[in-house]
Every structure is written in structure tokens, then in C-alpha cells.
Amino acid sequence: MMLLCERLSERLAADGARHAAAAAMALAVRGIGGVDPATFADQIGISRDELARAEAGEVPFDELPPAILQSAAADPRLDVDRLRLAAG
Amino acid sequence: MPVGPEETRSMLPETQHRLIALMVAMSEGDQAAVFPFVETFGADIARMIRHQLRGYGRLDLVRDDDEIAGLVHTAAFAILDRAGSWDPAGAPPWVWAANAIRASVIVEIGHARVDLDDEHFTHEPVAADTSGGHLDLVELASNDPRFRLFREAVAVATSQRDGDVAEQYLIQQALGDPSPSHTVASEFGLSAANVRQIVCRVRRRIRRLQADDDRYRDLGQSGWLAA
Numbered sequence: 001m002m003l004l005c006e007r008l009s010e011r012l013a014a015d016g017a018r019h020a021a022a023a024a025m026a027l028a029v030r031g032i033g034g035v036d037p038a039t040f041a042d043q044i045g046i047s048r049d050e051l052a053r054a055e056a057g058e059v060p061f062d063e064l065p066p067a068i069l070q071s072a073a074a075d076p077r078l079d080v081d082r083l084r085l086a087a088g
Numbered sequence: 089m090p091v092g093p094e095e096t097r098s099m100l101p102e103t104q105h106r107l108i109a110l111m112v113a114m115s116e117g118d119q120a121a122v123f124p125f126v127e128t129f130g131a132d133i134a135r136m137i138r139h140q141l142r143g144y145g146r147l148d149l150v151r152d153d154d155e156i157a158g159l160v161h162t163a164a165f166a167i168l169d170r171a172g173s174w175d176p177a178g179a180p181p182w183v184w185a186a187n188a189i190r191a192s193v194i195v196e197i198g199h200a201r202v203d204l205d206d207e208h209f210t211h212e213p214v215a216a217d218t219s220g221g222h223l224d225l226v227e228l229a230s231n232d233p234r235f236r237l238f239r240e241a242v243a244v245a246t247s248q249r250d251g252d253v254a255e256q257y258l259i260q261q262a263l264g265d266p267s268p269s270h271t272v273a274s275e276f277g278l279s280a281a282n283v284r285q286i287v288c289r290v291r292r293r294i295r296r297l298q299a300d301d302d303r304y305r306d307l308g309q310s311g312w313l314a315a
Contacts, residue, residue, distance in 0.1 A: 003288075004126055007161045008119060010267045010280075031123030036113070055120070086261050086268075 001032060001077035009086060017057025021087035022064055026054040028078060029071045044071060061087035096180050103128075104176075111181060114171035126164050129182070133160045133167075133189075136182045140190050141197075149197060154288040158281075162196045163189040196281040234307070238294075241304045245293035252276075253283060254290035 009024035017023050030040040030051075041051040044067035053059050054068060061084055072078045096104055106128060113121035126133070137159045141150045149155045166188045167174075167181045174181050182189065242251040253276055260268035269280040269287075276283070298304045 001123060001127070003157065004123060004161050004164075007165070007284075008122065010269065011165065012119075013267050027120040028123055031120030032127070034124050036118075037120075082261070086265075088265075 019057045021083045022061040023057035108176045114168045133182045162192045166192040245297045253286045
């Protein structure tokens with residue numbers, strides 16, 4: 001999952017996402033959870049707009065909603081520190 | 089060589105329902121769906137890719153699980169990009185998109201791979217850039233015992249060229265390069281896919297070294313070694 005997340009990050013960066021690593025991580029967390037954006041936003045207690053902005057690469061890594069970072073950190077298949085490094 | 093059911097409807101109903109839901113999500117632009125798609129159907133995609141690679145005579149890649157994993161990701165993105173055209177009444181996506189997958193795989197594996205022989209490969213160390221534009225690896229290794237251990241493990245586990253590629257990848261990643269494989273590919277005259285394959289190979293060999301040699305256990309499951 002981590003390598004797939006990094007591949008997605010590269011793909012998003014190529015598509016012009018400003019914060020591609022952050023977006024890839026947000027997408028990975030929701031994707032692994034297997035839920036749609038509205039359900040996931042409700043589950044972790046953030047607004048749908050916050051989630052949409054994060055997934056669109058509009059939010060710097062360290063400004064991601066803490067709930068997204070916590071969800072990623074709780075998944076052993078994802079490495080938040082490595083993604084943070086990639087985010088610069 | 090069977091590559092799975094030729095019609096989606098011949099799958100188990102639950103599997104079929106799951107596949108259709110993921111393909112609908114991807115067709116609507118939900119890139120998050122690629123994660124459960126790979127998790128659920130990665131083995132089917134891998135079977136298709138191995139079938140194709142055998143057709144090219146690339147048995148070296150067929151047997152390499154890391155290479156296959158990377159190619160499964162490539163295929164998944166090829167499917168993601170075409171999800172809107174998929175017909176659930178037809179073949180499963182990896183069969184339906186076999187031509188697109190084949191094209192992506194060929195781009196990914198590039199030319200026939202010939203491992204460089206070190207004696208034919210002149211390694212000229214890059215002089216340290218005191219302007220601050222480049223990291224001095226020797227200085228970094230001397231100041232950070234963990235990085236020194238990591239460099240030692242790289243030197244033991246792999247060829248100099250692979251080690252150089254992997255180290256540069258790590259450094260670019262640490263510097264926040266959003267596409268380290270492309271940057272390093274340009275530097276070494278490789279394709280980005282080659283770089284990713286080399287990094288996978290180096291990671292795998294270091295993990296094996298860790299299992300075999302206690303001295304390298306301290307590297308732990310550092311983030312860079314995670315698959």
C-alpha cells in the first residue's frame with residue numbers, strides 16, 4: 001500500500017497537485033477504509049469540504065486535519081514519516 | 089494459461105458486486121478506489137501481467153515479486169484511467185484492458201534489461217558541493233551513525249550502481265522531491281520505472297541482510313525499507 005501511495009503521489013504531482021503527498025495519503029486512508037468521501041468525512045469528524053481539499057492536494061501535509069494523520073498513523077501499511085519527507 | 093474468468097458475470101456474486109462498485113467509483117474519478125482495487129484484485133492483475141511477461145520471454149520479471157507488485161500498480165492506474173469505458177457485462181477490467189496494460193507494462197519495463205557489470209561502469213564520485221546545493225554523503229554518514237549503517241548495508245547488499253541510485257532516490261525523497269524516481273532517472277540516464285525497480289530491489293536485499301546479519305538489525309523497519 002505504501003508503494004502504491006507513493007506512485008499515486010507521483011501521479012498527482014505530475015497532474016499539478018500542489019501537495020501531492022498529502023493528497024495521496026488522504027486518498028490512501030479513505031481508500032483502504034473502503035468508504036466514499038461523505039461517509040469517511042463523517043466517520044473521522046471533519047467536513048466534506050476539508051476532506052475534498054485534502055484529497056485535491058490543496059492542503060500542506062502538516063496542515064492536514066489531525067484525524068487524517070491519525071488514521072494514516074494507525075495503519076501499519078502506511079508510513080506517515082516517509083510521506084512527510086516526500087512532502088518536503 | 090488461464091488469466092481468470094473471461095466474463096465478469098462468471099465471478100462470485102459478492103466479488104462481482106465489489107468489482108463493479110470499485111470500477112464505478114474509479115469511473116467517477118475517485119482515485120482512492122485504486123487502493124481496495126489493488127488489494128482485492130491485485131492477484132488477478134498479477135496473473136495477467138505474468139502471462140504477458142511470459143509472452144515476452146521475461147521470465148526474470150515473472151519470478152520477481154517486487155517487480156510484479158510495481159507492474160500491478162502500473163496496470164491498476166491504466167485501468168483507473170479507462171474505468172469509465174468498462175462494461176460490467178463484459179470481461180473483467182484486467183482482461184478487457186489487456187492491451188492498455190500491455191502497453192503500460194512495456195513502457196515500464198522498457199528495453200531488455202542487461203545488468204551492468206561494475207567493471208564496465210565507471211563510477212565517478214560527485215565532488216561535494218560546498219554551496220549547499222547537494223548533500224555530502226560522506227559527511228552525512230560520518231555525522232549520523234544510522235545513515236552510516238544504512239550506507240554500509242547498501243554497499244554489502246547490492247551493486248555500487250544500484251546503491252547509488254537508491255541513495256539518490258532516498259535523498260531526493262528526503263529533500264521533498266515529489267517525483268524522486270523521475271529526478272534520479274534523469275541523473276542516471278534511466279527510466280523512472282527502472283529507478284523504482286532498483287529501489288525495490290535494494291530494499292528487498294537490505295531486508296534480507298537484516299534478517300541474516302544482526303549488525304543491521306538496528307536499521308529496524310525504518311520507513312525507507314517499508315514496502
